[in-house]
Amino acid sequence: MKFWQVMALVDMDQLPTLCRKAEEFGFEGMALGDHLITFESQYQAYDCSKDGAVLWYPETHWPDPWVEIGALSQVTTRLKFMSTVYVLPMRDPFSAAKAVSTAARLSNNRVVLGAGIGWQKSEFDLAHQPFENRGKRTDEMLDVMVRLMSGGTVEYHGQFYDFPRLQMSPGVTAPVPILIGGRSPAAYKRAARFDGWIGAQYHLAEIPEIVAALRAEREALGKGADPFEIQLNLYDYGADTLKRVEEMGVTQIHKSAWLDENGRASRMSLDDKIRDMETFANAFIQ
Numbered sequence: 001m002k003f004w005q006v007m008a009l010v011d012m013d014q015l016p017t018l019c020r021k022a023e024e025f026g027f028e029g030m031a032l033g034d035h036l037i038t039f040e041s042q043y044q045a046y047d048c049s050k051d052g053a054v055l056w057y058p059e060t061h062w063p064d065p066w067v068e069i070g071a072l073s074q075v076t077t078r079l080k081f082m083s084t085v086y087v088l089p090m091r092d093p094f095s096a097a098k099a100v101s102t103a104a105r106l107s108n109n110r111v112v113l114g115a116g117i118g119w120q121k122s123e124f125d126l127a128h129q130p131f132e133n134r135g136k137r138t139d140e141m142l143d144v145m146v147r148l149m150s151g152g153t154v155e156y157h158g159q160f161y162d163f164p165r166l167q168m169s170p171g172v173t174a175p176v177p178i179l180i181g182g183r184s185p186a187a188y189k190r191a192a193r194f195d196g197w198i199g200a201q202y203h204l205a206e207i208p209e210i211v212a213a214l215r216a217e218r219e220a221l222g223k224g225a226d227p228f229e230i231q232l233n234l235y236d237y238g239a240d241t242l243k244r245v246e247e248m249g250v251t252q253i254h255k256s257a258w259l260d261e262n263g264r265a266s267r268m269s270l271d272d273k274i275r276d277m278e279t280f281a282n283a284f285i286q
Contacts, residue, residue, distance in 0.1 A: 001246050003285055004082065005277060006233070006257040008033030009265035012061050014273070015068065016075045021274050025281035029080030029112070030072070031254050032065040034087055036123050055257075056265045066099035073107030081107065084198055084254070085116035085181035089134035090127045093141040093161060094168070097148040101172050104149075109174045114198050115142065116181035135186055136160070142178065142194070149176060179229055183210065192217035196229025201256065203235055204244060211249045242284065255280055 005022050007015065007030045019030055038058045056062075069081040081103075088096060104111040117134045118124065124131040140158045147154040151171015155164055180191035181198040188210075191197035197214055211230060218224050231252040234241060242253065258266040258273055268276075 001242055001250075001284075002028040002252045003280075004029045004031045004080075004231070004252060004254045006031045006033075006084065006254050008062075008084070008257045009056050009060050010258070010273075012063055012068075014270045015072060017270060018273060018277070019072045019076050019079055022277060023076050023079040025277055026285040027079065027255075027277070027281065028252065029082055029110075031082050031084040031114070032068055033062060033257075034065050034083055034085065035062040035120075036090065036127065038062070039122065055259065055263060060265045064099075066103045069103040069111060070106045073103070073110055076110075078110075080110045080112060082112035082179070082198075083114045085114045087118035087123070088115045088141050089117055089137045090124055090129050093144040094148065096141065097145040097168060100145070100176060101149040101151075101168070101170070104172045104174075104176050105170060109172070109176075112177045112179060114179045114181055116187075133160075135190075139190060142190075146175075146178075177229075179231065185213070188213045188217050192221055192223065192228075195227075196231060196251075198254075199230075199232030201233040201235060204241060207232070207245060207248050207250065215249070237280070237284065239284070 005027050007018065010018065022030060038054070038056060038060065040058055065083045065086060072081065086096070100111065100113055115138065117138050121131040124134070137160050140160050143158070144156050144161050147156065148168045149172050151167070151169055153165050153167045155166070156162065177196070178194040179196040179198045180187055180194060183199065188197065191214060199210065202210070214228070214230060215224065218226070218228055229252060230250050231254060232250060233254045233256055234245065237255070258268055258276065260266040
């Protein structure tokens with residue numbers, strides 16, 4: 001089992017030190033979040049919290065993940081970086097492909113694109129991107145981005161994107177792994193086309209149904225025997241739980257972001273975060 005530390009909700013000035021320590025402690029990588037802005041008055045319910053409120057504050061840092069990765073990859077040598085999740089349909093495929101491929105080159109292929117369709121319509125409105133068709137646009141965007149990031153001459157004629165033969169350089173030197181987030185039949189189907197699926201935080205009893213749905217979609221595509229990542233966060237990190245989820249088919253675990261007693265972004269010190277990572281690593285990372 002491999003482990004990632006979730007790095008959302010962390011002050012930017014702490015990131016270089018935390019990344020170097022995570023690499024030292026044996027973590028596989030860092031999972032970085034994505035939001036454009038935070039509204040002072042949050043009026044859309046957040047599905048990943050019990051009370052519908054977001055887990056952060058207006059002043060909580062949400063740096064651009066690809067700029068982050070470009071910088072943090074220069075102070076590490078082995079650590080991988082993943083977006084969890086990059087809200088693709090708030091962007092255009094050209095800007096997204098350019099950002100991801102640049103980070104991949106700078107990091108020497110230590111980048112994973114974790115992508116999702118988003119939940120906050122108000123952010124889409126600010127970015128002047130339609131919210132209602134975001135799933136279908138994401139499917140087309142991913143197709144376009146894979147072609148663009150290859151670095152070769154490509155053209156595309158789809159429902160949402162249409163362009164003549166062109167080239168985006170430099171291309172990547174190895175394919176960027178793509179994992180899809182979201183708990184819905186559409187998300188499972190989308191994930192099955194690529195390299196894996198990313199989940200939020202789950203109880204043990206919820207996982208078998210998710211894994212079965214993902215395997216069914218892979219079988220439908222004739223990819224049942226091919227490697228496929230299933231990554232998620234847990235409420236319980238006990239050794240027995242980790243063994244059981246691995247037997248279920250989970251391949252990698254995301255250690256939770258640092259939250260306070262109210263389940264909101266923690267203001268714990270840098271030293272406390274380092275100690276927390278080290279304690280976890282000593283318990284579970286071989």
